[in-house]
Each structure stands twice: as structure tokens, then as C-alpha cells.
Amino acid sequence: MAMISRLLRSTIKAAITAQGGFHTKHIPAVSSLQEHIVRNSTQARYNSTEASLQNDIPATDNRGFRGHDMLAPFTAGWQSTDVDPLIIEKSEGSYVYDIKGRKYLDTLAGLWCTALGGNEPRLVDAATKQLNTLPFYHSFWNRTTKPSLDLAKELLDMFTANKMAKAFFTNSGSEANDTQVLLIAFKLRVACGPGPVLSGL
Template identity: 55%
Template sequence: MTIQPNSIEGRDRAYHLHSYTNAKALERDGALAIERGEGIYVYDASGKRYIEGMAGLWSVAVGFGEQRLVEAARRQLETLPYYHTFSARTHGPAVDLAEKLIRMAPVPMSKAYFTNSGSEANDTAIKMIWYRSNALGKPEKKKIISRIKGYHGVTLASASLTGLPNNHRSFDLPLPGIFHTNCPHFRAFAQEGEDEAAFVARCAADLEALIEREGAETIAAFIGEPVMGAGGVIVPPAGYWQAIQAVLKKHDILLIADEVICGFGRTGEMFGTTTMGLEPDIITVSKQLSSSYQPISALLINDRVYQPIAEESGRIGTFGHGYTGSGHPVAAAVALENLAIIEERNLLGNVQALAPLFQSRFKALESHPLAIEARGIGLIGALELAPREGFATGQLGPKLAAVMQENGLFSRAIGDSLALCPPLIITEQQVGAMFDIFEASLDQFQAQLKVA
């Protein structure tokens, strides 16, 4: 397709540096311009319709074009379009949302702190933990343990937590004091003859060995997603989180649950923490909090975390941290309305009702000649392609994603895994249509490979 210089695609190519994009390839090929959205669908500038199988970026729970969220933003813009939460000032939407989140929390929490993205939330969690360690007179207790293939964001600190190579390469990351332990992907990382129970035991033993090697007195926290998202939709084996938490409790190490993808219904429970039996000290949320209609995220902290921070701020005279947009009134108002929709329309019930179909359609694709593994839970899943001679690891996934896009379905290629994470409003018929495209695209891609 020829890109006209004055078109949106042409001007995008001339002026816009994209996230998670090959900039040189974009110079050559340009970007796909999305013009509008409705329900589970989005439409490009030519009018072509796509099923948004990734809910944008794992996030648009209530679908596109939800007028109640538009009206919530409009009402708040007319009343108080902006105010901050610095210097002991507040406003109704921030208070209402903080109260709502603390009451919704899957385990007892004390306070909500607002940020603007999952990356900022996890970055702030690190700062809070360091601040707390100093307050407790343990200045050496600062190290954080994350996991290989974990995803926690892209700021300097949160990208260091992330356990994916392309978030570190050429950025001089990770920062010192961040460590990565085993990824709980049984098929990929189990040793020969190892069953799931033995694999779980080894993951816990390796974590404990890392703690003992570094010194438990130097390690402040462990962070993990209940179910890994951007690392490839990795559901840990039974007993994994119980084994990991036992090690953390033994060594007095805080647990941060990154619920940025799992939170607000994705796994079939309101929080992945409940699904996986976690007892975190900090929970970070974003994405489905506002269905990404507005940028907002939050940390929920328990009293064990809050009290030392409060004491230290009293000693210093302030908690010297914050963002201009923390608790933004418009974003908070939209988040409150979004949560109301999730509850009133019983979208959690919709996830529970459709998850068996969704997961069975994924599992059926596992028998395709190109596939090696299907995995998922609730309304999130991925199909991993088998290695193929002549293709380097990570080359097949994007090629299949391009075929799926041409056929009207947006997925996400995570290496050679193709992920789906549709809006929670999806219907049974739409689930069927989505997987019909997925299956047809696999067959079409297989035919292309044979020709090649």
C-alpha cells in the first residue's frame, strides 16, 4: 500500500516514535491507523472491522464506545477537570475510588495510592519498600526478586523487574539489586523426568537458594503476576504459589501481587490473587481499572507496609513522592463508573460462563500441526507454535499474527505464542467467531509455509 505523505499514516511515520515497535520497519511499512471502536470491535481508517482479541492491551474490559464512561468523564470535566492530591488536598472521585478499591481488595488492605500506569505503580512499590526498610532501621533490606519472563513495566525500576530480554537490551538494565528467579512454565522449564510437583518444589528451592546466597536480611520483596501475561500467558502449576509464599514468609519478605492484567475479572475471579490463593502485602492494579478509557493505576498496601511509611513521613515531614496526575478526578470518575459496569452487568459471571468454551477452543488448537501448547485461564490464553526448521525462535509468531490481522482478528505475538485476552463483554457467538478466524488463520499460515 502506498502511504500518502499527508495521510494519518504518512504523518505518523514522519513524526511519531512508537512503543514496542521496530522503528526502521515502521519507516518502511507505516502503521495501521485505528479510527473508532464499538463493543469488541475496532475499525481502521478504511472502515475494515477487526475483533480486538487483546482488548487493546489486555485492558478494555467493558468494550469500546461505552457511553456511560464517556458521560462520567464529561460530568467530571464540567465539575472539577483537574486537581491534585499533594499537600493534604483531596477531592471526591479520588476518595470514592480509594474506598471502593480497599473494600474490593481480595485480602485486607489499609490504603490506596494512585499512579497513572502499571509501570508507575510497580516503580512506586519499589520506592515505598525502600522507604519502609529505612523506616524500620534496615537500610540493607532493599533487594527485590522478580521472575524470568515476568512483566512489570518499562520505567527504569519496573523494567528492571521485568524479566524479558528486550526490555533490558541497550537500556543498561536491570538496575543493581534486582534479581530474577525461575519462570513457572512447566512445559518449557521442567527437567527430564520431573512432574509438576517436583517442578514446583525445585522453583521454591531455587528461590530459597537465591535468598540464602544474597542474605535474607538484604531482600525486601518478591513481585509476581498471579498469571503471567506478557511473558506468554503462563499459568503456574498447582501448589506453586503456596510453595513460593511459604519461602517468603519464612524469610520475612514482602509479596507484591502485580494484578495489572489479572485484576477485575480476567481470571474468573475479581482478582487473580483469589484465583491463585495469594496473600500479598501490596497489590498493583491498572488496565481494567478504567478499561483504559483514562490512564490510572493504583497500589493497595496493607497496614504492615503503611504504618512504617507513615511514621517515616512524620519523621521527615513529608512522603516526598507523587505525580501530577495521581488520583486525577476525571480518571478516578471513569474508573468508578467502569467498576460499577463490571459489577452491575455481572461481567465476572460472563467470564465464568464463557471460560470453559474459550479454553476448550484454545485446547482444540493444540492438536494443530503448527502448535505445541495451549494454555490459559478465564478469558486469557495463548497458543504456542512448535519450533520449525528455517525459522529462528520468535519469527513464526509475528507472521501468524499478521495473517490473523488480515483475516480480521487482532492477537498478540509473544515470541512464538499467540495470545488472546478479549473484552469481558464478549458473547458466546463472538468467542466462536474469534476462534474460527484463529483456526482458519492457522490453516492458511500452514499452507503458506508449505509453499515457501
């Protein structure tokens, strides 16, 4: 972990140095990595009491919408305010392109949901048809959709475990993990009776 922190520090400092000029400023941070950062004078305006820097940048500016209005996960506050975000505009297969036309290999599959690549024709066609018919509907209170039933059957047909009798769909890995823990706790309670409460992982 210490090595990763050192690498991150050197990478950040090198990136800022490449932009020219030094200006040392203390930055309130959530980790020691962000306690002090070397910044040039044009990047020093990050205080949350000031108006967002996005007011100084027209929407057509190609610097990347510094000071944007999004709250980004795993991103320090000063980065959102003072550093241009990487803005991805389009995808082709396993590659994505930013607003300046630069090409990147998307090794994270969009972080979770584009394992088959971007704009895969079969997915685009299926999604377009479904969006034109029924964009979304929940499965609460014994309600569902035909595509959901078809997918559940197809998934269960792949498994030989005869006790795996149902499929449960979620919108994210977090929901899947939370549900898994709750289902295990429920099964244990039914099988063994009341016991310790699982309060966290």
C-alpha cells in the same frame, strides 16, 4: 526465542513479498532480526538524513501516513519510515476499526485501559460529566478530589485485609510497580534499619 525470531522473519518477508519486488538493503538495527531485510525499491528510502517520507504523502492519503512523526514503542525505525502503520479510528465494544473501515477484535483492551470495551455508554457519560467539572487534579501535598476519595473507599471496602489502609492511584503500570518497590524498600528500612540499596530489577 529463536522460533519466534524465525516466525517474525518469515512474516515480514512474506508481507514485503506480497507488495511486489525485491530489493536487498542493509539496515542498521537493534537486533539480528532487523539486520537485513528484503524490501522493494519503493521502500528503500529510509535513511534518516533524508526528509521524512510523510512530506511525499498528503494527509488524505489512505496508505496510512507512512513516514509519520511519532516515535512508536516496540517499533524498529525503518518500520516507522517505510511501512504503513495501522491507524485505528473508532471502537465499538470489544472491536476497533481502522481508517479503511476494517474491523478488529481488540484482544489487548487498548493495551491497558479499555477492559470494558470502547465507547461504553456509562463510562462515556461519567467521563463527560467529570471533564465538564474537573478534568484532572493531582494528589500531592494532601490535595485530592471527591471522585478519588470515593474510589479509594470503594476499593478498600472490597478487601478483607484489615491492614490495607490506603489506596495509591497511578497513571500506569510502570508507576505502580516503581511505587510498590519503593514502598517495600521504605518499609524494610523502617523495620530493619539501613541495608542494601535496591538499584534495579
